[in-house]
Amino acid sequence: MDNRGTLQDLIEARASDNAVRPFLIDADTGQSLDYAALLTEVRAVADYVSSQGIKRGQSVAYAMHNGRCCAVTVLGLLYGGYRAVAINLVAGRDVIAYVLSHSESILILTQSEHESLIRDAVNSEAFESACEPLAEETERIRPSVLSVDDVWIDSLLAKSSAGSSEGAAESKREGTSPESMQTGNDSDALLMYTSGTTGRPKGVVLSHGNLIAGGINIAEGHELSDKDRALCVLPLYHINGLCVTIMGPLVSAGSVVVPGKFSTSGFWEWVDRYQCSWFSVVPTQISYLLRDAEQNVERTFLRFGRSASAPLSPAMHANFEKRFGIPMIETMGLTETAAQILSNPMPPAVRKLGSPGLPVGDEVRIVDSQLNDMPQGQEGELLIKGANVMSRYFRNETATREAMVAGDWFRTGDLGCMDDEGYLFITGRLKELIIKGGENIAPREIDDVLYQHADVVEAAAFARPCDNFGQRVEAAVSVKDNSTVTEAQLLELCVERVGAFKCPDRIHFMAELPKGPSGKIQRKKLLELLT
Known part of the structure; x- marks a missing residue:
């Protein structure tokens, strides 16, 4: 078809x-x-x-x-x-x-x-x-x-x-x-x-x-x-x-x-x-x-389960297959690509834990910052090309131009590498999106809400690894001297403005948030400092 x-x-x-x-x-x-x-x-x-x-x-x-x-x-x-x-x-x-x-x-x-x-x-x-x-x-x-x-x-x-x-x-x-x-x-x-x-x-x-x-x-x-x-x-x-x-x-x-x-x-x-x-x-x-595992029941009619929207940990992957006796096919897709771009093959072909698999219906490239192809096994940004790739970002020509490059290749913002059998392994993200339960959450969106409180001087949301959601949202703030604002009050503000799903699980109070030479808050350092 x-x-x-x-x-x-x-x-x-x-x-x-x-x-x-x-x-x-x-x-x-x-x-x-x-x-x-x-x-x-x-x-x-x-x-x-x-x-x-x-x-x-x-x-x-x-x-x-x-x-x-x-x-x-x-x-x-x-x-x-x-x-x-x-x-x-x-x-x-x-x-x-x-x-x-x-x-x-x-x-x-x-x-x-x-x-x-x-x-x-x-x-x-x-x-x-x-x-x-x-x-x-x-x-x-x-x-x-x-x-x-x-x-x-x-x-x-x-x-x-x-x-x-x-x-x-x-x-x-x-x-x-x-x-x-x-x-x-x-x-x-x-x-x-x-x-x-x-x-x-x-x-x-x-x-x-x-x-x-x-x-x-x-x-x-x-x-x-x-x-x-x-x-x-x-x-x-x-x-x-x-x-x-x-x-x-x-x-x-x-x-x-x-x-x-x-x-x-x-x-x-x-x-x-x-x-x-x-x-x-x-x-x-x-x-x-x-x-909430039930007693194991043999289901000859159930061919496979499919996991997507966020990385599946190899340990969880193996535990699920062992517990339920069902092949779990890890995949990868994006909203911009009408879902699936990569998938592990169906049994009895090789499925690699920790990898979202091989291209399905798409061409893929791993490139450097200049969009030059990277040697096999080396990390770079994942680019996708195919009939499933979006037509554009709505009313946002700038974002469309930035995403669609070099002859309709879509920049995913994901970092990864390809092994000698063509399987992709995702190693990180160029952008700072928090991926909670398969949903993308922009840290800046949380920052902006926290800054709405009069006592907040600095604010930065960040991701913390989480077994249940892949990542969860946390945030760090510094507040005015003698402020009496509490974590509970800031959390209530977040729930009201962005909803419970995007609300941080914790808000850490710091005397000052880490900054780079230009004075920009270094979001990536927060997880290390607050571990």
Whole structure:
């Protein structure tokens, strides 16, 4: 399979060739959608968005936890040719406000339990301050917020069914109308934000071709077929959840089980009840599964587990395979590459612990600071080139130029080396991002919050290695003489501004933070000094 065409083409092809084959099972409700039903539901969502006067190519955000409603909504936006904007629900209000403003979202589809957070973000000062003119003489319109659920989707289907035969025929023709054909392989499909070193999230634009190529990399790298069934326990606002466990099955005509959220108590029950043949998790979840380990059960239907989004420690890797008797395939991917770029091969081929494996569907280079190729075994920056690599950073030409170099090679910011068999080993990062549980956190974002307290003189967040999350956030501050501010007060401020997930686990008080000759705080020295 190639990545030509659009998500509309792919979904319609699946509904035509695999109409009664199951595609999605909602683990919370037990409801199952075959490919024919999927097409009907995503078309209904796309038609609804069109009825609101939103044009193809414009931004529509989704802020939802997993399930049938979320999956159908996202695929409906992609099917309709809209730019689907993923909203990370664990981000703080101010970050969400920035993303909603910067993305030029016109409509936000959310769920009742998240509606208050989304409305607060839209009505916050952070949203106003992030607003920039869209074009000359164009006024910024505050996006509307709509709470949706399975009942909403059912109501769209009922309205469609209740229409006249003429109306139904017209609705069916909308999917292939001349207007819809303006959506092409290179058209914007997904806008997903990832943290940058400046603290301002960067919007990664992935085209229809990028997403399909990402799904192909998954299907080919893991030898997926129409008999495979995935368990999706990562949120669909995360590139791993969306591109790996939704796009992978979609391009291979397989199926996926989608519970509302990850649960160690429910994980193996879902695997067994729905006979899942594979799953994708992050190292944090592997740690939790080991912590709450059940009695070992032989599962001949379960082919493999897959780890990504953060480095998997060799010890944890080995412990998981020994405990559960399941091959764990370590991989590596980025939001900018529609997920997977590297993967260890499937058994019985060699899998190397501590390595995310070999290139799958991409070309790779290890280069020096001048972009010259490094000799085998020597460390340099990892560059990627392939059909899955993003089209651009949204409204950020400078960042795009810096990231895309020398003929569409993408600079990952990761340092690594390649062994004599072509396996990659990641040794560090050029940038100072903290990677907690597979999520990128910019230290500067934490710094800025701490500096908002009147008593804080200096502040710097940094990463500390962590068995559960790969890395955890800590911070160091120096405060004014005679200040009475406490660690608890600063932590409360962080939770309020950036959310509990990004909040430091600890805040250390120092007389003065370490600085270099230029007076710049040396963030990397903090871990050494505070060990």
